[in-house]
Amino acid sequence: MFNTWENIRKNAPLIHHITNYVTVNDVANITLACGASPVMADDAAEAAEITKLATGLCLNIGTLNGRTIPAMLSAARQAKELNHPVVLDPVGAGATKLRTQTALDILQTGSVTCVRGNISEIKTLIHGTGNTKGVDAAAVDSVTEENLASSCAFAKQAAQQLNTIVAITGAIDLVADTKNCYIIRHPEMSRITGTGCQCSALVASCIAANATKPLEAAAVAVMAMGLAGEIAHKHLLPHEGNATYRNRIIDTICHLTAEELNKGAKYEIC
Amino acid sequence: MFNTWENIRKNAPLIHHITNYVTVNDVANITLACGASPVMADDAAEAAEITKLATGLCLNIGTLNGRTIPAMLSAARQAKELNHPVVLDPVGAGATKLRTQTALDILQTGSVTCVRGNISEIKTLIHGTGNTKGVDAAAVDSVTEENLASSCAFAKQAAQQLNTIVAITGAIDLVADTKNCYIIRHPEMSRITGTGCQCSALVASCIAANATKPLEAAAVAVMAMGLAGEIAHKHLLPHEGNATYRNRIIDTICHLTAEELNKGAKYEIC
Amino acid sequence: MFNTWENIRKNAPLIHHITNYVTVNDVANITLACGASPVMADDAAEAAEITKLATGLCLNIGTLNGRTIPAMLSAARQAKELNHPVVLDPVGAGATKLRTQTALDILQTGSVTCVRGNISEIKTLIHGTGNTKGVDAAAVDSVTEENLASSCAFAKQAAQQLNTIVAITGAIDLVADTKNCYIIRHPEMSRITGTGCQCSALVASCIAANATKPLEAAAVAVMAMGLAGEIAHKHLLPHEGNATYRNRIIDTICHLTAEELNKGAKYEIC
Numbered sequence: 001m002f003n004t005w006e007n008i009r010k011n012a013p014l015i016h017h018i019t020n021y022v023t024v025n026d027v028a029n030i031t032l033a034c035g036a037s038p039v040m041a042d043d044a045a046e047a048a049e050i051t052k053l054a055t056g057l058c059l060n061i062g063t064l065n066g067r068t069i070p071a072m073l074s075a076a077r078q079a080k081e082l083n084h085p086v087v088l089d090p091v092g093a094g095a096t097k098l099r100t101q102t103a104l105d106i107l108q109t110g111s112v113t114c115v116r117g118n119i120s121e122i123k124t125l126i127h128g129t130g131n132t133k134g135v136d137a138a139a140v141d142s143v144t145e146e147n148l149a150s151s152c153a154f155a156k157q158a159a160q161q162l163n164t165i166v167a168i169t170g171a172i173d174l175v176a177d178t179k180n181c182y183i184i185r186h187p188e189m190s191r192i193t194g195t196g197c198q199c200s201a202l203v204a205s206c207i208a209a210n211a212t213k214p215l216e217a218a219a220v221a222v223m224a225m226g227l228a229g230e231i232a233h234k235h236l237l238p239h240e241g242n243a244t245y246r247n248r249i250i251d252t253i254c255h256l257t258a259e260e261l262n263k264g265a266k267y268e269i270c
Numbered sequence: 271m272f273n274t275w276e277n278i279r280k281n282a283p284l285i286h287h288i289t290n291y292v293t294v295n296d297v298a299n300i301t302l303a304c305g306a307s308p309v310m311a312d313d314a315a316e317a318a319e320i321t322k323l324a325t326g327l328c329l330n331i332g333t334l335n336g337r338t339i340p341a342m343l344s345a346a347r348q349a350k351e352l353n354h355p356v357v358l359d360p361v362g363a364g365a366t367k368l369r370t371q372t373a374l375d376i377l378q379t380g381s382v383t384c385v386r387g388n389i390s391e392i393k394t395l396i397h398g399t400g401n402t403k404g405v406d407a408a409a410v411d412s413v414t415e416e417n418l419a420s421s422c423a424f425a426k427q428a429a430q431q432l433n434t435i436v437a438i439t440g441a442i443d444l445v446a447d448t449k450n451c452y453i454i455r456h457p458e459m460s461r462i463t464g465t466g467c468q469c470s471a472l473v474a475s476c477i478a479a480n481a482t483k484p485l486e487a488a489a490v491a492v493m494a495m496g497l498a499g500e501i502a503h504k505h506l507l508p509h510e511g512n513a514t515y516r517n518r519i520i521d522t523i524c525h526l527t528a529e530e531l532n533k534g535a536k537y538e539i540c
Numbered sequence: 541m542f543n544t545w546e547n548i549r550k551n552a553p554l555i556h557h558i559t560n561y562v563t564v565n566d567v568a569n570i571t572l573a574c575g576a577s578p579v580m581a582d583d584a585a586e587a588a589e590i591t592k593l594a595t596g597l598c599l600n601i602g603t604l605n606g607r608t609i610p611a612m613l614s615a616a617r618q619a620k621e622l623n624h625p626v627v628l629d630p631v632g633a634g635a636t637k638l639r640t641q642t643a644l645d646i647l648q649t650g651s652v653t654c655v656r657g658n659i660s661e662i663k664t665l666i667h668g669t670g671n672t673k674g675v676d677a678a679a680v681d682s683v684t685e686e687n688l689a690s691s692c693a694f695a696k697q698a699a700q701q702l703n704t705i706v707a708i709t710g711a712i713d714l715v716a717d718t719k720n721c722y723i724i725r726h727p728e729m730s731r732i733t734g735t736g737c738q739c740s741a742l743v744a745s746c747i748a749a750n751a752t753k754p755l756e757a758a759a760v761a762v763m764a765m766g767l768a769g770e771i772a773h774k775h776l777l778p779h780e781g782n783a784t785y786r787n788r789i790i791d792t793i794c795h796l797t798a799e800e801l802n803k804g805a806k807y808e809i810c
Contacts, residue, residue, distance in 0.1 A: 066337065247517065
C-alpha cells in the first residue's frame with residue numbers, strides 16, 4: 001500500500017490549488033515536500049486552462065469569495081471532463097450559508113474524488129446543518145473511541161451519499177469509501193494553522209499520483225500527515241512552539257519514506 | 271492585571287480577522303499561540319455571519335481592496351450590534367487616500383474598541399494628514415524619551431477624539447484611553463514583516479477574552495508582544511535572521527505565561 | 541561591483557510589490573532582509589499612489605486576477621512617468637493566455653527595467669509560445685553547460701527585443717543586457733516555493749538602490765540569491781527540509797555582506 005507514497009515522488013504530479021490565502025504558502029511547500037508540484041491560479045479567466053495542465057485539482061474554500069467561487073466551479077468542471085482527480089476541502093462548511101452552498105455546488109459538479117474535512121464540516125454536507133464553529137469542529141461532533149463504530153458507519157454512508165471518498169480528520173482520522181473505512185490513530189495536532197489544508201494537499205498529491213487506487217492513496221496521505229506530526233513533535237526544543245512545529249511537519253514530509261510510513265502508521269480497516 | 275493574559279487560554283475566544291495577505295499566516299499562528307482561535311473571512315457575502323459566530327473582530331487594512339472594504343464595514347456594523355470588541359489596524363493610513371478614508375469609515379461605524387497602529391498612522395487619523403511612508407512610521411513622528419510627556423498627552427487626546435483605546439507601537443509603546451496611558455519599553459523589533467499585524471491580533475484576542483477591562487487587556491497584549499520579541503531574540507543563533515526571528519516570536523507567545531509577563535514587562539502608567 | 545549590495549542597506553529603498561499571495565510573506569521578509577522596505581498594495585484605487593511613495597516597483601503575476609491586473613498596469617505607468625525602476629516576474633507566462641498577455645501588456649507600457657523569469661517564461665515572451673508547465677521551466681528549455689553559448693546569445697537577444705535587462709534563473713543563471721551576459725553558477729535550489737519570487741524581490745531592491753547600474757545590480761542580486769541558497773544549505777540539519785530551508789535562505793540574506801559575495805559568487809561575463 002505504501003508504494004502509493006513513493007509514487008508521488010516518482011510521478012511528480014502537478015497539482016492545481018485554488019485555496020485560501022491563510023495557509024497557501026504551507027500548502028505549496030508541503031506539496032513540494034511530498035514530491036508533487038503546486039500551481040496556484042484562482043481567476044475564472046485562466047482556472048480551467050491551468051487545470052488542463054495539471055494532473056490533480058485541490059479546491060479549498062477557506063477564504064472563498066465572489067471572484068474565486070466561479071474559478072473553482074470552472075476548474076471542477078474542466079477536471080471532470082478530463083477525469084482528473086479532485087479533492088474538496090470544505091473549510092467552514094456549516095459556519096455560513098455561502099460556505100455550505102459553495103461546497104454543495106462543487107460537489108454537484110460530479111467531479112469530486114475525495115472530500116477532506118473535519119467531522120462538523122462533513123456532517124453539514126450530509127445533514128444540511130452542522131455545529132461548525134469558525135473553522136474548527138465542534139467538540140460534540142468528535143470521533144472518539146466510544147463512538148467509533150457509528151462514526152465509521154457514518155463515514156461510509158457519507159461516501160455513498162456524496163459519491164466520493166470521505167476523509168474525516170481529527171483526534172482519530174477516518175478515510176472511507178462505501179465499503180471500507182480506514183481508522184487512523186495519531187497524537188492530536190491542534191493549535192497549528194492549516195494542518196487540515198496541508199492534509200488536503202497531500203491527499204490531492206497522493207491521489208493524483210495513484211489514480212487507480214484513490215482510497216488507499218487518500219488513506220496513506222492522511223497517515224503521512226499524522227505520522228509527520230508525531231515525528232516533527234519529537235524534534236521540537238522546549239522553547240519551540242506552533243510556528244516552528246508547522247515548519248517541522250513540512251520538513252518531515254520532505255524526508256518521509258514509504259518504509260517509515262509502513263513502520264509508523266497506526267491504522268485498522270473496518 | 272496579568273490574569274488578562276491567562277484569560278485568553280481560559281476563554282479561547284474565536285477572532286474574526288479581515289486582514290492583509292502578507293502576514294495573514296503569522297496572524298493566524300499568533301492567534302493560536304496566545305490561546306485564541308482565528309477565522310478568516312473577507313467577502314461581504316459572509317463577513318457579518320462569521321462576525322456573529324466570533325467573539326472579537328480584527329480589521330487590518332494592509333492590503334485593502336474594493337472587495338474587502340465592504341466586508342470590513344459589514345463586519346464592523348455587525349460587531350457593533352452585538353457589542354463585540356473590534357480592533358482596527360489602520361496599516362498605511364496617510365500613505366494613500368483610500369487607506370486614510372477606509373480607516374476613518376471604519377471608525378465612523380462607532381464599533382471600534384481599540385486602534386493599534388504606528389505613530390504616523392494614528393497622527394493621520396487625528397490630523398487628517400501624516401508622514402506615513404509606505405507602512406512604516408516616519409522618523410520625525412517617533413515617540414522618544416524626550417517627547418514622552420507630549421506623546422502621552424497626544425495618545426490620550428487621540429483616545430478621546432477617536433472614542434477608542436489607542437495603542438501606538440514603536441520603539442516605545444503607548445496604550446491609552448482618555449485618562450491613563452501605559453508606557454511600555456522593550457528592545458526594538460524592526461525589520462520583521464508584520465509584528466504590527468501580529469500585535470493587533472494579540473490585542474484583539476486579549477480584549478475579546480477580557481471584555482470588561484479593554485485598556486488593561488490591550489496594554490498586556492502589547493507588553494506580551496514586546497517581551498516575546500526580547501525573549502525570542504535571545505534564542506537566535508548567530509546565523510539566524512528575520513525569517514527565523516519571526517517564528518521564534520510566535521513560538522515564544524505559545525509558551526508565555528502570566529508570571530513571565532509579570533516579571534518581564536517594563537511599563538509605567540502616566 | 542559588490543558595493544551595489546551594500547547600497548541596498550545604505551539607501552533602504554521602499555519597494556512597491558504587486559505580487560502573488562503564495563510567496564508574499566517570503567517576498568516581504570527577503571526585501572527586509574536585504575535592507576530594503578516592502579509595501580504591498582494591489583488595488584487600482586491606490587496602486588499608483590503607492591508607486592509614487594516608493595523607489596522601485598516589483599510586479600509578479602503569480603496569482604494575477606481581474607482586479608490586480610489593472611493595478612499592475614496603473615503602477616507600471618506611474619513608475620514610468622517617475623522613471624522608477626520596474627522588475628517584472630512573468631510567473632507562468634506560457635501556461636495560460638491570461639499570463640502571457642498580461643506579461644506582454646506590462647512590457648508594452650515601456651516601464652520595465654528588468655524581467656526576471658525562468659527560461660521557459662522568457663522564451664514565451666520572445667517567441668509567443670513556450671513550454672511552461674505550471675510555474676516551472678520545462679526541462680527541454682534548460683540552460684546547460686552544453687548550450688551555454690547559444691543561451692547567452694538568446695539572453696542578449698531577449699534583452700534587445702524586450703528592451704530590458706533579462707535575468708534568467710535556473711541551474712545556471714544568466715543576467716544580460718544587449719551587450720553583456722553574466723553567467724552565474726550555484727548549486728541548484730529546487731523544491732522550495734518561491735525562490736524565483738524572492739530573487740525578483742532582491743533584483744528590484746538592488747536596482748532601486750543602484751539606479752545608474754541596473755545590469756550590475758541585477759547580476760549581484762541574482763548572485764546573492766544563489767550564494768544564500770548555498771550557505772543556507774550548509775546550515776540545514778539532517779531532519780530539516782524545504783520549510784526550514786526557505787527560512788534559512790532569508791536568514792542568510794539578512795547577514796550577507798558584500799565581502800562574502802565578493803568571495804563566494806561564481807560568475808563570468810560573456
